[in-house]
Amino acid sequence: MKKNKKAAIVASAESFILRGLMMKLNGVEIDAEFCGMDITKLQQNEDSADIFIVYLDDTVTSDADLMVYIKTACMQKEKAVCLIGSKAEYDVAMKYLDKMIVWEWFERPLDMDMFLQKIRKYMTSFSFDSLKKNILIVDDDLDYMHMIREWLKDSYKVSMVNSGLQAITWLAKNKVDLILLDYEMPVTSGPQVLEMLRSEKDTKDIPVMFLTGKSDRGSIVKVLDLKPTGYLLKSIKRDELHQKLGDFFKERQ
Helix, strand or coil: CCCCEEEEEECCCCCHHHHHHHHHHHHCCEEEEEEECCHHHHHHHCCCCCEEEEECCHHHHCCHHHHHHHHHHHHHHCCEEEEECCHHHHHHHCCCCCHHHEEEEECCCCCHHHHHHHHHHHHHHCCHHHHCCEEEEECCCHHHHHHHHHHHCCCCEEEEECCHHHHHHHHCCCCCCEEEEECCCCCCCHHHHHHHHHCCCCCCCCCEEEEECCCCHHHHHHHHCCCCCEEEECCCCHHHHHHHHHHHHHHCC
């Protein structure tokens, strides 16, 4: 017997509108479990739920502990969040949540037919990886590149190529949200790769951060003269790298 998909419903009250929404979900074989704002009840449902549906209002968005719990649970359990609310409520919620875990935001008044159509499709085809940002690492140092990938692979979809020409070929067939580009590479250097990327319509707007092993002022000025999105020293530690990338993607939301 086929098991129904399940949604954990987060809201300040089980209102008439919310009961109607839950009935509609049940009608398309999605079990809707009302958890309110009770973290204990959410914890009881976090393993079995396929998605958290958060019906936003001022009470929900002002509960910092609740919002932080939802973010942490989704990251750890590889779940996604669906938000329903006004633009202002969405903006407040996103101060706590991470864009990576938010599958969709629906503005009120809710278009029920569109909502049901999208969430049914989500339930049949969703992969948590589809929410992750895509990062391409370009570096001729394979050991270093594999280390960075290990650091990032749980939070991002990470691809690797070991030359500038391979990067150009790869980008002709794949989309990416950020390129981490080694500044010093044989044959085709990082600056040359950046120049090629900026000369093509399909790649000119891809953000590029240089990876450099040189930290003296003269070398840094030389890197910045090329006006990349940013640069990272190769001596960077794991936590600092995650912080910088997290800040970068948050600023681009």
